[in-house]
Amino acid sequence: MQRPELLAPAGSLAMLDTAFAYGADAVYAGQPRYSLRARNNEFGSLENLQLGIDRAHALGKQFYLVSNVFPHNAKVRTYLADMAPVVALKPDALIMADPGLIDMVREAWPEMPVHLSVQANTVNYATVRFWGKMGVRRIILSRELSLDEIREIREACPEMEIEVFVHGALCIAYSGRCLLSGYFNHRDPNQGTCTNSCRWKYDVKPAEIDATGDATRSDACCNTPTPAAENPASKVYLIEEETRPGQLMPIEEDEHGTYVMNSKDLRAIEHVAKLVEIGVHSLKIEGRTKSPYYVARTCQSYSRAIDDALAGRPLDMRLLAELDGLASRGYTDGFYERHHTQEYQNYLRGHSESDRSQYVGDLTGYGIDGLAEVVVKNKFSVGDRVEVIHPAGNREVAIEAMFKADGTPTAVAPGSGHHVRVKLPAGCEGAFIARFV
Numbered sequence: 018m019q020r021p022e023l024l025a026p027a028g029s030l031a032m033l034d035t036a037f038a039y040g041a042d043a044v045y046a047g048q049p050r051y052s053l054r055a056r057n058n059e060f061g062s063l064e065n066l067q068l069g070i071d072r073a074h075a076l077g078k079q080f081y082l083v084s085n086v087f088p089h090n091a092k093v094r095t096y097l098a099d100m101a102p103v104v105a106l107k108p109d110a111l112i113m114a115d116p117g118l119i120d121m122v123r124e125a126w127p128e129m130p131v132h133l134s135v136q137a138n139t140v141n142y143a144t145v146r147f148w149g150k151m152g153v154r155r156i157i158l159s160r161e162l163s164l165d166e167i168r169e170i171r172e173a174c175p176e177m178e179i180e181v182f183v184h185g186a187l188c189i190a191y192s193g194r195c196l197l198s199g200y201f202n203h204r205d206p207n208q209g210t211c212t213n214s215c216r217w218k219y220d221v222k223p224a225e226i227d228a229t230g231d232a233t234r235s236d237a238c239c240n241t242p243t244p245a246a247e248n249p250a251s252k253v254y255l256i257e258e259e260t261r262p263g264q265l266m267p268i269e270e271d272e273h274g275t276y277v278m279n280s281k282d283l284r285a286i287e288h289v290a291k292l293v294e295i296g297v298h299s300l301k302i303e304g305r306t307k308s309p310y311y312v313a314r315t316c317q318s319y320s321r322a323i324d325d326a327l328a329g330r331p332l333d334m335r336l337l338a339e340l341d342g343l344a345s346r347g348y349t350d351g352f353y354e355r356h357h358t359q360e361y362q363n364y365l366r367g368h369s370e371s372d373r374s375q376y377v378g379d380l381t382g383y384g385i386d387g388l389a390e391v392v393v394k395n396k397f398s399v400g401d402r403v404e405v406i407h408p409a410g411n412r413e414v415a416i417e418a419m420f421k422a423d424g425t426p427t428a429v430a431p432g433s434g435h436h437v438r439v440k441l442p443a444g445c446e447g448a449f450i451a452r453f454v
Contacts, residue, residue: 040320185303
C-alpha cells in the first residue's frame with residue numbers, strides 16, 4: 018500500500034511550520050481575494066507566500082494554493098493579472114472550483130497542476146473522468162460520499178489522484194453551498210466571507226401565529242407553543258442569537274422534529290486504515306483559521322494513524338482522546354459509514370475519558386536555571402498533570418512548582434496573557450502544553 022499524503026491547513030507561516038514539524042506532507046493556503054476564506058491571513062502578501070513555498074520546498078514538502086472562489090464578473094476580469102505573479106512563485110498546485118477559471122488557467126499556464134476543490138461537489142466516477150479530460154490532476158471528493166463510493170471511484174479512475182477530508186468543520190449545506198450567512202449578514206459563503214451562522218449560539222422562545230401568518234411572541238410555555246395556522250401538526254418557535262438580543266427569527270417544528278443549524282465536526286481517524294487500503298492519495302485536515310496547536314494535534318494524530326495502517330496495526334485508541342482535547346462541536350464520522358453497528362459505537366467510546374486534555378500554554382524556551390518559560394493560554398496549576406507535545410515525542414509530567422516571570426512562587430497560571438516558569442523536560446523548545454482534565 019502506498020503512503021497517502023497528509024495535507025494540513027495553513028493560515029500563517031507559524032501554522033505551516035507546525036504542520037511540517039508534526040508530520041504533514043503538504044499544506045494548503047489561500048490568498049483572501051480568490052479563496053473561500055476571505056479573512057486576512059499571512060498569505061495575502063507575495064512576500065509571505067514566497068516564504069511559505071520556499072520553506073515547504075526546502076523540506077521536500079508540497080504547497081498548494083487555494084483559488085476556489087466562484088467569481089462574479091469583476092473578479093474574472095482581474096484574475097489572470099493577479100495570479101501571474103503568484104504562479105511565478107511555483108506553488109505545487111492550484112485548488113480550484115470554477116470551470117471558467119480552470120479553463121483560463123489551463124490556457125495561460127498549461128504546466129500548472131490543478132486540483133478540483135470539494136466545492137465542485139464531485140460525487141461519481143463519470144465526473145472524475147470528465148475533469149481528468151479537462152486536465153485536472155487531482156479530485157477532492159465531496160464529503161457526502163461513503164467509503165464504498167470512494168472505493169468505486171478509485172477503482173474506476175486509477176489514473177486520477179483522489180483526496181478526501183478526514184477532520185474538521187462540516188457545513189450544514191451541500192459541501193459548503195449555504196445561504197445562511199448571506200441571509201443574516203449579507204456576507205456570501207460562496208465568495209469566501211462566511212460568518213459561520215450555523216455555529217452561533219441560539220436561544221429558543223415560545224411563539225404563536227398572528228392573523229397575518231407571522232410568528233410573534235407568546236406567553237405560552239416553551240413546551241406548548243401555539244400550532245402554526247397553516248399546518249396543525251407543526252409548532253412555531255422564535256430563536257434569538259446571543260449577540261443579537263431582540264432580533265427574533267422563527268423556526269418550525271413538525272412531526273419529524275426541529276432542524277438545528279449546527280453540525281458536529283468531522284473526525285474520521287477511525288477510517289484511516291480503510292482509506293489507505295482503498296488507495297486514496299491525500300487525507301486532508303480542514304481549518305485554515307485554526308491555531309498552530311490544532312494543527313500540531315491533528316497532524317501528529319493522523320500521521321500516527323497512517324503509520325499504524327501501513328504497518329497493519331490497529332488504531333491506537335489514545336489518538337481518539339488526543340483529538341477529544343481539541344475545541345470542537347462534538348465529533349461525527351460524517352457519511353463514511355451509512356449505518357453504524359452497536360459494536361462500532363462501543364469501539365468509539367472505548368478510549369479513556371480521563372485522558373482528555375486542554376491546551377494551556379506554549380513552551381518558548383528555558384532560563385539559565387533550566388526552568389521552562391511558558392506563555393499561558395488557559396489556566397493550569399501546581400499539581401496538574403500535563404502533556405508536553407513535541408515533534409520528537411510527547412511526555413507526561415506533573416507540575417511540581419511554578420514561578421512568575423519575576424521569580425515569585427505561584428500556585429496558579431491564571432490564563433491567557435500571563436508568563437510563568439515551570440520545571441519541564443529539557444529540549445522541548447516550541448512544544449505545546451496540554452493539561453489532562
